[in-house]
Amino acid sequence: MGCIMLNANLILHRSFIKNKIDDRLYSAFVEHMGRCVYNGIYEPNHPTADENGFREDVKDAVRALNIPLIRWPGGNFVSSYRWEDGVGPKDKRPPMRNAAWTQTESNAVGTDEFHAWSKDVGAEVMMAVNLGTRGPEEAAALLEYCNLEKGTYYSNMRAENGHEEPYHDKVWCLGNEMDGPWQIGQRTPDDYAAIARKTAALMRKLDKNLQLVACGSCSFGISTYGEWEMKVLKACYEWIDMISVHQYLQHNGTNDPEYLGAATHTDRFIDTSISICDAIKGIDKKFNKTINLSFDEWGVWPRHRMFDDFDHPWESGFVQHEYAFSMLDALVFATMINSLIRHSDRVKVACLTQLVNVCSPIMTVPGGPVWLQTIYYPFYYASKYGRGELLESRSECPCYPAGKYGNVPYIDYTAVWHEDTKEITLFIVNRSQEEEIELKTSLTGFGGCSVIEHIVMEDEDVHAENSAENPDRVKPFNVEGRVTITDEGAVIKVRPLSWNLVRIQAEA
Ligand code: AHR
Numbered sequence: 001m002g003c004i005m006l007n008a009n010l011i012l013h014r015s016f017i018k019n020k021i022d023d024r025l026y027s028a029f030v031e032h033m034g035r036c037v038y039n040g041i042y043e044p045n046h047p048t049a050d051e052n053g054f055r056e057d058v059k060d061a062v063r064a065l066n067i068p069l070i071r072w073p074g075g076n077f078v079s080s081y082r083w084e085d086g087v088g089p090k091d092k093r094p095p096m097r098n099a100a101w102t103q104t105e106s107n108a109v110g111t112d113e114f115h116a117w118s119k120d121v122g123a124e125v126m127m128a129v130n131l132g133t134r135g136p137e138e139a140a141a142l143l144e145y146c147n148l149e150k151g152t153y154y155s156n157m158r159a160e161n162g163h164e165e166p167y168h169d170k171v172w173c174l175g176n177e178m179d180g181p182w183q184i185g186q187r188t189p190d191d192y193a194a195i196a197r198k199t200a201a202l203m204r205k206l207d208k209n210l211q212l213v214a215c216g217s218c219s220f221g222i223s224t225y226g227e228w229e230m231k232v233l234k235a236c237y238e239w240i241d242m243i244s245v246h247q248y249l250q251h252n253g254t255n256d257p258e259y260l261g262a263a264t265h266t267d268r269f270i271d272t273s274i275s276i277c278d279a280i281k282g283i284d285k286k287f288n289k290t291i292n293l294s295f296d297e298w299g300v301w302p303r304h305r306m307f308d309d310f311d312h313p314w315e316s317g318f319v320q321h322e323y324a325f326s327m328l329d330a331l332v333f334a335t336m337i338n339s340l341i342r343h344s345d346r347v348k349v350a351c352l353t354q355l356v357n358v359c360s361p362i363m364t365v366p367g368g369p370v371w372l373q374t375i376y377y378p379f380y381y382a383s384k385y386g387r388g389e390l391l392e393s394r395s396e397c398p399c400y401p402a403g404k405y406g407n408v409p410y411i412d413y414t415a416v417w418h419e420d421t422k423e424i425t426l427f428i429v430n431r432s433q434e435e436e437i438e439l440k441t442s443l444t445g446f447g448g449c450s451v452i453e454h455i456v457m458e459d460e461d462v463h464a465e466n467s468a469e470n471p472d473r474v475k476p477f478n479v480e481g482r483v484t485i486t487d488e489g490a491v492i493k494v495r496p497l498s499w500n501l502v503r504i505q506a507e508a
Contacts, residue, residue, distance in 0.1 A: 004435045008397035008411050012424065012489070014445025014508060016392040017417055019345040023068045024171075026383035027126065028355040029297055030114075031075035033101045034320030035357035039366050041117060042109050046367060053108070054117050057370045061362045062121045062355060065376075066383050069171060070118050071126040071296050071351045076100035078176050079132025079184040083142050086110020088161055100184055101320060102313040111146065112158075115167050124169065126296070126349070129199065131175030131192070131215075132185025136199040140206060143172070147207050171211045171349065173296065174199055174236075177218035177246065179228050189228045193235035200239035211241040213294040213349070218246055220269040226276060233280040237287050242294040242348060245273055248359075249332055253304030256328060256462070260431040261402025263335035263412065270295070270343045277346075295340060295350040299359050300325070300333045300375070321358045323373075324465045327474050327497070330374035330457060334429050334499045337382045338414040341427070344390050352379060363468070371471035377457060378427075381476070381501050385425040391415040400432065411437055411494065422507065423452065428492065428500040433462075436495055443489035447507025451483045451490070458498035476501075 030036055041062075044053035073081055077100045085094050086107040093107035109117075118125050127146065129139035144154040146167045155166070177183050178192045187195065192215065200212050214236050217225040229243060247269055249262040270293065277291040302323060309319035325333070340350045356362045361376035393415055402408040410432040416425045424446065430437050443449055457476045466473050482493040483502055494500055 006398050006410065006432070006435045006437050008437050008439045009395060010413065010439055010441045011394045012391055012415055012441065012443050018390045018392045020389050021341060021344040021387055021416065022348045023387055024349045025340055025344055025347065026065070026067060026379070026386070027069035027071065027349055027351045028065070028067045029071040029075070029351040029353045030073070030355050031358065032073050032077045032081070032098065032105060032109075033075060033103075033354070033358050034322065035317050035364070036354050036360070037109050038106070038317030040317070040356040040364055043364070043366060052113060052116065054120070055364065058356060058362065058364060059121050061370050061372065065380055067121070067123045069126045069349065069351070070123045070355065071128060071173065072114050074100065074128060074176055076176060076183060078128045078130050081105070081130050083111055083130075083138070083145075087112060087145070087157065097314060102310070103318070104314050104316045106316050111142070112161055112163055125167065126171040126173065126351070127169050128173035128176055131178060131187075131195055131199060132183060135195055136202045139199045140202050143203050143206055168209075170209060171213065172203065173213045173215070173244065173294075174240070175215050178215045179222065179224055180218040183218075189224065189231040193231045196232060197235045197239060200236055204239060212239060213242045213244050213296065214240045216243045216245050216273065220247065220265065220272070226272075229273065229276045230280060233277060233291065234284065237280060237284065237291065240291065242292045243273070243277065245269060245293050245295045246297040247295070248297070248299050248301040248353070249336060251300070251302040251304065251329070253302070255403055257400060257431070257433065258403030258405060259328065259332055260335075261405035261408035262332055263339050264402070264405050264408050266336050266339040267342070270339065270347060274346050292346050292348045295347050297351060297353045298336060298340070299353040300329050300336070301359060302326070302329055323359055324467060325373040325375045326463045326465045327374055327457065327459045328462045330378055330474070331429050331431070331497060331499055333375040334378035334427065335412045335431075337378055337386070338412050338427055338429070341382070341386055341390060341414040341416065365468050369468065371466060371468050373466055374457070374474045377476045378499055381455065382427065385501065385503065386416055386427065388416045388418040388425070391417045391424070397437070410435065411439060422505065424449075424504040424506055426492070426500070426502040426504070428494055428502065430494040430496055430498050432496050434496055436493060439492040439494055440488070441490045441492060443504070443506070445508060449485055449490065449507070450505045451485060452503035452505050454479050454483050455501040456495070456498050458495050462497050
C-alpha cells in the first residue's frame with residue numbers, strides 16, 4: 001500500500017469563516033418502503049420491541065447518529081398515501097395497497113406512532129404531503145392534525161387520539177419527485193407549479209411558522225431539469241423556503257476510479273440549482289428573499305449489488321433496494337457529505353436515504369441483531385464533528401481522469417471550525433488507488449496547534465463490506481504518526497483509498 005507519494009497543499013486561515021453549518025445537514029429519511037419501517041424500525045415480535053412495537057436496538061443505532069430531522073413518510077410512497085388511514089384506533093385502520101412499491105400498507109405505523117418514535121430518537125419530523133393523488137385540501141387537513149391547537153375537526157381528532165399537544169412540525173415537503181415518470185400522479189411543470197403554489201399558500205395561512213420545500217427535479221440528468229425548477233420557482237417563490245434536490249451516485253460495477261469521482265457531480269448539481277434559484281430572484285426583482293436547497297434524498301447506489309425480492313408483491317416489509325456497502329462505497333459516500341458541507345451556505349437540509357435497511361447505514365436481521373454498514377461511520381463522524389462553521393480554503397492537488405466526470409482531484413476534503421472548543425476538523429478522502437498523498441496544510445491565525453486525533457477507514461480490499469455474520473469487517477480506527485505539526489501548520493499523510501478525520505486543537 002502507498003509506495004508512490006504525491007504532494008498536495010491546503011491553505012486554511014482563521015478569518016476564512018464562510019457560514020454556520022445548519023445542523024439539519026445531518027438529517028435522514030424514513031419511507032414506508034421495503035424493510036425500512038415494517039421489519040425495520042418496527043417489529044413488534046422482536047425481543048427488543050418496546051410497547052409500541054419499535055425495536056430498541058434500532059433506536060440505539062439511530063440515536064448515536066444524533067439526527068435532528070427525519071423526512072417521512074416518503075418518497076414515492078407518499079404520492080398515494082391517505083394519512084387518515086394511519087390514525088385512530090389500530091384495529092379500525094384499513095390495510096391498503098400502496099402502488100408505489102407494490103406493498104400492503106397495514107397502517108400500523110401512522111402519523112402519531114412516527115412522531116412518538118422520532119421524539120424517542122431525538123429527531124423532529126419533516127412531513128411530506130401527497131400531491132400525487134391528492135391536493136391542497138388533504139394537505140391542509142394533515143397540517144391541522146399535526147400543528148394546530150385543538151378546537152377544529154382535525155386538531156380535535158388528534159386530541160381524541162391521545163395527543164393533546166400539537167407536534168408543531170416546521171419543515172414540510174410539497175409532494176415528492178412530482179416530475180418522475182414513475183411517480184404516482186406525475187405532473188407537468190405547469191401543473192405541479194400551480195398545485196404547489198395553492199397548497200403552500202393554504203398551508204401558510206394555517207401556520208405562519210412553516211418552512212416549505214417545493215419539489216425540484218428528481219435528478220440532475222432528467223431532460224426537464226432546469227425548466228422544471230424555473231417554472232416552480234417563478235410560481236411559488238414567495239410561498240416557499242427551499243427547493244428539493246435528490247441524488248444517488250451510482251457505480252457501473254466496473255469503473256472504480258470513475259465512481260470515486262462521482263461527487264464532483266453533486267457539486268455541479270448544487271451549484272447549478274443555486275444559480276437557477278438566484279436567476280429567478282434576479283429576474284423577478286420583487287423577491288428579496290433567497291431560496292435555499294433541501295437535499296432531502298442523497299446516497300450511493302452500487303446497483304450491481306442491489307437486493308430486491310419482488311416475489312412478494314402486496315406483502316409488507318419485504319426486501320427492496322438493499323445493498324451491501326463496501327469500503328469503496330463509504331469513500332464515495334464521504335465525498336458526498338463533503339460536498340454537502342462545502343455548500344452549507346445554501347444547503348440547509350440534507351436527508352441521508354434511507355435510515356434503516358433500504359439503501360441504509362443501519363441493517364436489521366428479523367428477530368436478530370442490528371449491524372452497521374461501512375457508510376454508517378462517515379455519517380456518524382460528520383454528524384458528530386461536522387457541526388460548527390465552514391472554513392473556506394484554497395488547495396492544490398494532482399488530478400486523475402475519472403471517466404465521465406473528467407479530471408478529478410485525488411484529495412477531497414472539507415474543513416470545519418468549532419469556535420467553542422477552538423478545534424479544526426478536517427474530513428479528507430484520498431481517491432487514489434496507489435498514491436499516498438502528503439497534504440501540506442498551512443494553518444494561519446490559529447496560534448499553536450496540536451493533534452487531538454486522527455481516525456481513518458481503510459482496508460486492503462476496497463470491496464470489503466460488513467455483513468450480519470461479519471459486522472466489524474470494515475470500521476474506523478485511530479492512527480498515530482501520520483500527522484506532523486510544523487511551524488506552518490500540519491503535514492498529513494493520507495493513504496490511498498482512505499477516509500480520514502483529523503482533529504486539530506488550535507489556541508486562538
Ligand atoms: O429512496 C427510494 C426512492 O428514491 C424514493 O421513494 C424516491 O423519492 C426516489 O426516487
